[in-house]
Amino acid sequence: MNSEIRSLSDLDLWPGGLLVIDSGGLITKTNATLRDWLKQDDNNPDTSTRLVDILTPASRIFFETHLRPILVFEGEFSEVSLELVRRDGSRFGVYVNGRAVRPDGQMTEAYFCIFKNEQRQSFERELVQRRRESDEFRILVESSPHAIVSSDKSFKIHAWNPAAEQLFGYSKEEVLGRRFDHLLVPPEELDELKTKVPDVIAGEVLRSESVRLHRDGRALHVERSFAAIRDENQSHTGFVTMYSDIAQRKESEDRIKTLLHEINHRSKNLLTIVEVIARQTARRYQGDAFLATFSNRLRSLASNQDILLNSGSIHVDLDALARAQLTHLVDVSDAQVNIAGPTVHLNESVSQAVGMAIFELVTNAAKYGALSQESGKVDLTWEITGDDTPTLKICWLESGGPAVSPPTRTGFGSQVTGLLLESTTSGETHHDFAAEGLRWSFSAPMDQMT
Amino acid sequence: MEMSKIERCAVKVTGTGETALVFLHGYGCDSSMWRKVAPAFESRFKVITYDLMGYGQSAIEHYDRARYSTLDGHAEDLIDILDELDLSDVIAVGHSVSAMTVALAANRRPDLIAKTVMICPSPSYMNDEAYTGGFEESDLLGLLDILEVNYLGWAADMAPAIMGAPDRPGLGDKLTESFCQTDPDIAKHFARVTFLSDHREDVKKIAQPTLVLQCRDDILVPDTVRAWFDANLQRGEQVLLDATGHCPHMSFPEQTIAAISAFLKPAPLR
Numbered sequence: 119m120n121s122e123i124r125s126l127s128d129l130d131l132w133p134g135g136l137l138v139i140d141s142g143g144l145i146t147k148t149n150a151t152l153r154d155w156l157k158q159d160d161n162n163p164d165t166s167t168r169l170v171d172i173l174t175p176a177s178r179i180f181f182e183t184h185l186r187p188i189l190v191f192e193g194e195f196s197e198v199s200l201e202l203v204r205r206d207g208s209r210f211g212v213y214v215n216g217r218a219v220r221p222d223g224q225m226t227e228a229y230f231c232i233f234k235n236e237q238r239q240s241f242e243r244e245l246v247q248r249r250r251e252s253d254e255f256r257i258l259v260e261s262s263p264h265a266i267v268s269s270d271k272s273f274k275i276h277a278w279n280p281a282a283e284q285l286f287g288y289s290k291e292e293v294l295g296r297r298f299d300h301l302l303v304p305p306e307e308l309d310e311l312k313t314k315v316p317d318v319i320a321g322e323v324l325r326s327e328s329v330r331l332h333r334d335g336r337a338l339h340v341e342r343s344f345a346a347i348r349d350e351n352q353s354h355t356g357f358v359t360m361y362s363d364i365a366q367r368k369e370s371e372d373r374i375k376t377l378l379h380e381i382n383h384r385s386k387n388l389l390t391i392v393e394v395i396a397r398q399t400a401r402r403y404q405g406d407a408f409l410a411t412f413s414n415r416l417r418s419l420a421s422n423q424d425i426l427l428n429s430g431s432i433h434v435d436l437d438a439l440a441r442a443q444l445t446h447l448v449d450v451s452d453a454q455v456n457i458a459g460p461t462v463h464l465n466e467s468v469s470q471a472v473g474m475a476i477f478e479l480v481t482n483a484a485k486y487g488a489l490s491q492e493s494g495k496v497d498l499t500w501e502i503t504g505d506d507t508p509t510l511k512i513c514w515l516e517s518g519g520p521a522v523s524p525p526t527r528t529g530f531g532s533q534v535t536g537l538l539l540e541s542t543t544s545g546e547t548h549h550d551f552a553a554e555g556l557r558w559s560f561s562a563p564m565d566q567m568t
Numbered sequence: 569m570e571m572s573k574i575e576r577c578a579v580k581v582t583g584t585g586e587t588a589l590v591f592l593h594g595y596g597c598d599s600s601m602w603r604k605v606a607p608a609f610e611s612r613f614k615v616i617t618y619d620l621m622g623y624g625q626s627a628i629e630h631y632d633r634a635r636y637s638t639l640d641g642h643a644e645d646l647i648d649i650l651d652e653l654d655l656s657d658v659i660a661v662g663h664s665v666s667a668m669t670v671a672l673a674a675n676r677r678p679d680l681i682a683k684t685v686m687i688c689p690s691p692s693y694m695n696d697e698a699y700t701g702g703f704e705e706s707d708l709l710g711l712l713d714i715l716e717v718n719y720l721g722w723a724a725d726m727a728p729a730i731m732g733a734p735d736r737p738g739l740g741d742k743l744t745e746s747f748c749q750t751d752p753d754i755a756k757h758f759a760r761v762t763f764l765s766d767h768r769e770d771v772k773k774i775a776q777p778t779l780v781l782q783c784r785d786d787i788l789v790p791d792t793v794r795a796w797f798d799a800n801l802q803r804g805e806q807v808l809l810d811a812t813g814h815c816p817h818m819s820f821p822e823q824t825i826a827a828i829s830a831f832l833k834p835a836p837l838r
Contacts, residue, residue, distance in 0.1 A: 176710030
């Protein structure tokens with residue numbers, strides 16, 4: 119018996135594909151296994167087949183751009199996944215090891231072992247698919263306009279998306295590993311959070327509007343949802359919290375609240391004015407004449423409201439605006455009211471604010487002040503001072519009316535002639551409840567108002 | 569301090585000469601692809617090689633997907649590098665996809681680039697109604713699958729050791745250890761940019777003298793693409809090398825050197 123190990127002679131029996139190419143890429147040798155896989159005819163060998171001809175187009179590009187450079191410069195590669203194609207167009211996946219013969223640094227030949235790996239390849243494709251799905255999901259979280267923060271069971275942050283960086287001002291690197299309850303939850307909410315955690319773990323989602331602090335200390339209005347994270351076995355692994363910035367919504371809610379307040383106040387004012395008009399008209403007119411005059415005055419009041427709410431033009435003349443606030447009180451004679459000042463045109467928002475303030479002053483004067491008595495008098499005057507930064511100053515002076523005492527409470531009316539006007543115009547207002555009559559003044563830079 | 573482009577792209581300057589030659593490597597590898605060609609020019613030219621951002625020893629932490637989502641980002645890098653080196657009238661040599669990068673830079677800065685050499689270029693790999701680039705979109709998308717599968721970690725030679733490391737510590741160091749390796753995500757991204765974009769209009773605009781070197785039997789550049797170059801180069805000559813494949817500068821360096829040298833030889837004095 120010969121105990122020597124003999125050289126391999128029949129590579130056709132080899133359970134893997136073997137292939138040799140020359141320097142130009144032409145296939146010079148194959149074994150029977152590879153020919154069988156490729157369904158090539160052993161009796162009628164094709165002598166002009168290149169390696170790239172048995173590769174799918176995508177594998178060809180990969181071979182030329184990645185593998186050939188490696189063969190030429192490094193001499194070999196291993197375990198590369200490629201797809202081969204048969205003449206009939208059917209394809210199968212393989213692993214390839216390649217080695218170049220390079221005397222003098224030039225590749226003269228290259229040898230390849232080829233292993234069929236259809237099962238493994240389907241597994242690889244599945245892994246690729248999974249990876250793509252997870253990439254897609256990651257991109258979704260990264261692109262989300264909502265801040266998303268996830269933590270483990272002990273609240274240690276392990277994900278913090280760009281929207282969270284943007285909203286709270288902390289970078290991902292700064293917060294990873296820190297406890298999100300320490301970082302974000304205000305102390306007064308901690309106890310509540312602790313008591314609710316068991317419910318959240320049980321499946322409840324906490325939703326609330328709340329205030330959180332930005333890194334720089336700013337208060338942020340946010341809507342928060344807090345839920346448990348579960349793995350595929352439904353075991354609890356952590357928590358996810360989503361925050362939406364609701365600053366804009368809060369602002370418009372506040373605006374609506376102010377508007378409702380204003381409408382309520384104005385309606386009451388209007389009823390008072392109607393009552394004043396009725397009383398004044400009834401003093402002089404009776405029967406049909408009363409009705410006609412009263413109706414006219416109400417119509418004039420209505421059009422005055424139109425000027426206030428919708429001036430319709432960009433610039434409103436202050437004199438016309440001031441007079442419009444008094445037209446419904448036609449009994450107020452020129453002798454009772456003095457309106458005087460230079461021509462000034464106000465922009466839309468300022469004219470509304472100024473008109474509302476004058477209307478408020480007129481209403482109060484008709485209810486309690488100088489215009490509630492025939493002996494009373496009002497001076498409404500304005501002037502422009504200052505050359506470099508011209509300033510408009512409007513003064514309202516009541517006299518000859520009942521004795522004035524400062525109001526015991528400040529209502530919405532005082533905002534109309536105060537804060538609201540100031541905030542619209544960057545101006546200043548001043549109330550002086552002098553016993554002989556209310557003195558009110560307002561001044562603001564012209565460049566903010568025209 | 570802001571890194572210069574010279575540092576970011578691992579620029580190497582060798583050789584001496586009045587005129588500078590810059591070599592841009594193609595898709596899938598790095599500047600070492602020029603090792604058999606570039607030294608031949610060092611006695612007569614200043615020779616510049618560098619790694620495209622994302623490849624070789626480039627500072628890949630600066631790989632900005634938005635910037636490099638078209639070849640314009642790479643063209644700007646080329647312009648910045650030549651500007652930083654204070655060069656003008658450069659001869660720019662680009663292999664494969666980088667031939668298009670050279671075209672973009674040449675169109676943008678005629679003062680900077682005097683001549684271009686394109687090795688195995690294709691202005692567009694994808695077939696359309698009136699043009700045969702050689703590949704259907706599905707073939708090109710299939711390449712992305714192959715890249716993905718080979719970067720899963722099976723292929724020891726192809727998969728960088730850093731795959732999956734979220735913050736990629738020491739990535740740059742790892743990559744330089746082996747030839748032609750890069751970050752898998754960058755490889756996929758650049759594959760898209762390389763194979764799915766169309767630069768036919770940019771090639772038509774090149775006003776500089778241009779040498780196009782092609783090989784027989786280049787699976788990336790079918791005959792139809794060579795015919796397209798013949799019909800559309802303004803001041804170009806196309807030379808078919810006695811060479812095969814897609815990388816003549818690696819497999820047939822002598823022919824490649826000879827063809828470039830002939831193109832660069834000054835016109836004989838009369």
